[in-house]
Amino acid sequence: MSAAVPPLLMEVRHLSIDYIGPDKTRLKAVEDVSFTLHESEMLGLVGESGCGKTTLMLAVLRLLPVAGRIVSGQIFFQGRDLLALNENEINQVRWRDIAMIFQGAMNALNPVTSIGDQIAEAIQRHTPIADRKALHARVAQLLDLVGITGSRAGQYPFQFSGGMRQRAMIAMALACNPKILIADEPTTALDVMIQAQILELLQDLRRQLGQAIILVTHDLGVIAEVCDSVLVMYGGVTAEYAEVDTIYNSPVHPYTQDLIRAFPDLSNPHDKLASIPGFPPRLDQLPAGCRFAPRCRLAFERCQHEQPRLYELDNHGHQASCFLVEGGV
Amino acid sequence: MNNTAANLRSLLSNLGHNWMALAGALMLVIAIFTAVFAPWVAPYNPKARIKITIEDVYTAPSPAHLFGTDDAGRDVLANFIYGARVSLIVGFFASFISVFIGGTIGIVAGFYGGQVENLLMRLTDIMLVIPDLPLAVVLVALTKPSLLNIIFVIGILGWTGTARLVRSQTLSVKERKFVLRARAIGSGNIHIIRQHIFPLVLPLMVANTVLVISLAILEESTLSFLGLSDPTNLSWGQMLNFAFTRGGLSSGAWWALAAPGLGIVWVVLGCTLLGHGLEQILNPRLEWHHLSVGPKMVERPGPG
Amino acid sequence: MKRLFYLLNRLKWALISIIFVIVLNFFLFRVLPGDPARAGVRDPRLTAEAQQALRVRYGLDKPVINCFTSLNPLKLGNCLENPLDTQFFIYVGNLLHGELGTSYQTGRPVAAMLGQALLNTVLLIGIAQIISILLGIILGLLAAWKSHTAIDFGVLVASLVAWSLPTFWLGIMLLFGGSTWLNLPVMGKMTVGADFTSGFAMALDVAQHLLLPTLTFTIVVMGEYMLVMRSTVLEVLSEDYILTAKAKGLSTFQILKDHALRNALLPMVTIIALNLGFTVAGAIQIESVFSWPGLGLAIFESVGRRDYPVLQGAFLLIAFSVISANLIADLLYSYLDPRIQAESNE
Numbered sequence: 001m002s003a004a005v006p007p008l009l010m011e012v013r014h015l016s017i018d019y020i021g022p023d024k025t026r027l028k029a030v031e032d033v034s035f036t037l038h039e040s041e042m043l044g045l046v047g048e049s050g051c052g053k054t055t056l057m058l059a060v061l062r063l064l065p066v067a068g069r070i071v072s073g074q075i076f077f078q079g080r081d082l083l084a085l086n087e088n089e090i091n092q093v094r095w096r097d098i099a100m101i102f103q104g105a106m107n108a109l110n111p112v113t114s115i116g117d118q119i120a121e122a123i124q125r126h127t128p129i130a131d132r133k134a135l136h137a138r139v140a141q142l143l144d145l146v147g148i149t150g151s152r153a154g155q156y157p158f159q160f161s162g163g164m165r166q167r168a169m170i171a172m173a174l175a176c177n178p179k180i181l182i183a184d185e186p187t188t189a190l191d192v193m194i195q196a197q198i199l200e201l202l203q204d205l206r207r208q209l210g211q212a213i214i215l216v217t218h219d220l221g222v223i224a225e226v227c228d229s230v231l232v233m234y235g236g237v238t239a240e241y242a243e244v245d246t247i248y249n250s251p252v253h254p255y256t257q258d259l260i261r262a263f264p265d266l267s268n269p270h271d272k273l274a275s276i277p278g279f280p281p282r283l284d285q286l287p288a289g290c291r292f293a294p295r296c297r298l299a300f301e302r303c304q305h306e307q308p309r310l311y312e313l314d315n316h317g318h319q320a321s322c323f324l325v326e327g328g329v
Numbered sequence: 330m331n332n333t334a335a336n337l338r339s340l341l342s343n344l345g346h347n348w349m350a351l352a353g354a355l356m357l358v359i360a361i362f363t364a365v366f367a368p369w370v371a372p373y374n375p376k377a378r379i380k381i382t383i384e385d386v387y388t389a390p391s392p393a394h395l396f397g398t399d400d401a402g403r404d405v406l407a408n409f410i411y412g413a414r415v416s417l418i419v420g421f422f423a424s425f426i427s428v429f430i431g432g433t434i435g436i437v438a439g440f441y442g443g444q445v446e447n448l449l450m451r452l453t454d455i456m457l458v459i460p461d462l463p464l465a466v467v468l469v470a471l472t473k474p475s476l477l478n479i480i481f482v483i484g485i486l487g488w489t490g491t492a493r494l495v496r497s498q499t500l501s502v503k504e505r506k507f508v509l510r511a512r513a514i515g516s517g518n519i520h521i522i523r524q525h526i527f528p529l530v531l532p533l534m535v536a537n538t539v540l541v542i543s544l545a546i547l548e549e550s551t552l553s554f555l556g557l558s559d560p561t562n563l564s565w566g567q568m569l570n571f572a573f574t575r576g577g578l579s580s581g582a583w584w585a586l587a588a589p590g591l592g593i594v595w596v597v598l599g600c601t602l603l604g605h606g607l608e609q610i611l612n613p614r615l616e617w618h619h620l621s622v623g624p625k626m627v628e629r630p631g632p633g
Numbered sequence: 634m635k636r637l638f639y640l641l642n643r644l645k646w647a648l649i650s651i652i653f654v655i656v657l658n659f660f661l662f663r664v665l666p667g668d669p670a671r672a673g674v675r676d677p678r679l680t681a682e683a684q685q686a687l688r689v690r691y692g693l694d695k696p697v698i699n700c701f702t703s704l705n706p707l708k709l710g711n712c713l714e715n716p717l718d719t720q721f722f723i724y725v726g727n728l729l730h731g732e733l734g735t736s737y738q739t740g741r742p743v744a745a746m747l748g749q750a751l752l753n754t755v756l757l758i759g760i761a762q763i764i765s766i767l768l769g770i771i772l773g774l775l776a777a778w779k780s781h782t783a784i785d786f787g788v789l790v791a792s793l794v795a796w797s798l799p800t801f802w803l804g805i806m807l808l809f810g811g812s813t814w815l816n817l818p819v820m821g822k823m824t825v826g827a828d829f830t831s832g833f834a835m836a837l838d839v840a841q842h843l844l845l846p847t848l849t850f851t852i853v854v855m856g857e858y859m860l861v862m863r864s865t866v867l868e869v870l871s872e873d874y875i876l877t878a879k880a881k882g883l884s885t886f887q888i889l890k891d892h893a894l895r896n897a898l899l900p901m902v903t904i905i906a907l908n909l910g911f912t913v914a915g916a917i918q919i920e921s922v923f924s925w926p927g928l929g930l931a932i933f934e935s936v937g938r939r940d941y942p943v944l945q946g947a948f949l950l951i952a953f954s955v956i957s958a959n960l961i962a963d964l965l966y967s968y969l970d971p972r973i974q975a976e977s978n979e
Contacts, residue, residue, distance in 0.1 A: 066623035083627050094882035107873040122881050156971045462914030470936040554801050590802035598797040618870035
């Protein structure tokens, strides 16, 4: 229906991830999540803390902590299943094809090495440049891309402000021209003004360089501004997955609807702040049925003991896991 | 004072899960038990007057003398057991002095801050830089060699580590909410220190005290070995001094040289294990790090 | 510029420490019981005049310092008369000339005696420290990397045991084993009375004598380094930038070398410096056991003989070395850690 769809870059199919708890029990951190990513697409991955967004992203590059296990599913990237690769092969994919910016850039940079050296390290690992001057020029170019003067390449992370450190991380992430950039809560620790700058930067870069970006956040406002499609997660499962307009204008999952309503509307400042009562489920205390049922205002009997599958709502890829839309809209 | 008791109790209950602390505590309990019940445990009384002939000197271990005999023909095992008393007493009392001085300096410096803290920390730095053993050697040698002297000298030289630790802990506790609240309602400084600061500093101090004890015992044995102790009170170090300087090596009397040393190692290792174990309990570290080796991450069955 | 201020500040404290030590050193030996003159003059057959002549020779007839003729027993004197003609100022004056006094026992200048002793101790300590630092760093890094495996457990237990061994006792045990089973020479620095055909032969002989003391030292000191390195690296490896490095596709070896090691070495430098005081203590013990002619043995022997000038000189040399080493460690640390510039006061 819309214009020509750009080529498919990555397809995650039915990914499930467990954590081995301290007493050897298995905790289901992510269950049966699927999504696709096309070139230049900006996918927003949204949900409350602990819903599995970061775990999902870490699994793509196989950076889970030692207690994490990918128990089923496939991650297709450029025709290969990333999960079938061995350690050496995935090392080639890391950063060169898919790069990741972590939450809280405060400590994500080595404190005793200069920013320029750390960026150069990434370059030399995957796309080495033999000539030193050319290397320096490339580093300066990358810094320039994110709005940092090239002469600061010799400085250390402690000499940068929070926002600048995040930009430096972005510059470093782009060093090898990756096809996909995963930004895990890139603005959470920063103040609102800097947030806006970083988001603008990401959008600019996408326009200039054509990357696909997965933006992980708990802030719906950000998603609305910049994303093309949205994956809403709750308790480790997909709640709803659709294009951004659909999510905002016609959400079907009660959780998505609550999330959108909870977002303060500046045009009606006198409305009471709506919030979702209760807390997200703990991994060791997952509900028997639908994960959202205990907090859902529309829950009924079946929701308490049966988990809904992901149901297709139209042929634009709108999916939701709720019995209310079991037979389509 | 409820806080202090509660903190200590929780510390002790966590002890059970930590193998280092358990092993260390066990080793120390055995050592203390042996020392306390020496008259019942030892096969002979080392102070008893018996007739010694030249053949009795440096005899190898035998059923009559499980650890052989020393340079004076006496049973090494008996001396060993009674020697535990001396070594442990000196170690404990000297370290109490050190921890008392260090703890006081640390809390005062951390709590009052400003010039007081500056001065005390400068003093600590200078004391740290002066090498302990040469100074101790000089002090003990040039005054009367006696146990009391040794306890005193080791005590007043060993407080720097405790002072630093207690000060940094006090600094972090000082900023906590309940201290600010206590001030807001007008509590006096001494009261705040006693009720709020001290209970939180105490657990770390306990872990530190155990390590200080181990250092004190090592230092006492060294000073005794160098001949600076009271020769009538046979500590393990003193036994080694006699064995070494009175022909133990040339007689091949390895038992006289090995046994007292093993005693020292036992007690010091016990303290070290307990101290490190307590420290682990108080500052628990993550089980894993980013480069931890573990089972394969991708668990799913074959492709398809 | 800020780094320069930091260094000058450190230098200032080093100097203050040295002055403190000099003053402490001087008064220590005047306050402690026992008349130095009588101590150096053991022979009871000496007449009163001869004793007095000796006192004059050693400068002990002069007042200790301005208002005090002597400190033990306490005798007051004239505060204003010739303030510079006191033992204290003569002592300081001599120090500035590099003169450490004359030994009571041998009558030879202390500086000459201790100079050679210092070199011997440095030889012993230097080699042992280098080996134990290298091994401690490598093993500590390995143990932390492989944490919760058998290697980690082994290294941990070995370090704790090594740390708990009394230095002198380990020396005795190795001495016993070495002489009994390996026929290693065990006393002194060189075989007494031997004629060496070449410098190389002599060096070999010294090396043989050096083997056991160095081994003792290495084992004891290595324990502490392994423990500290292991706990430092464990902390470092939990930091976020290690995950970033992993995400960059760097090999484990590269991460350990360029990220973990560089950050973990910083606290190690401080520890190594602080350890030097302990090292000196170890030196005294080892030199006593193996009769190695270094500063430690000099202290030990002169304590027994109440040879105060030697004691005083040795003590000063040791304190001076430790303070200098700490200063060097500070300089090294400030060079390695770029964040030092940001610190205003220490």
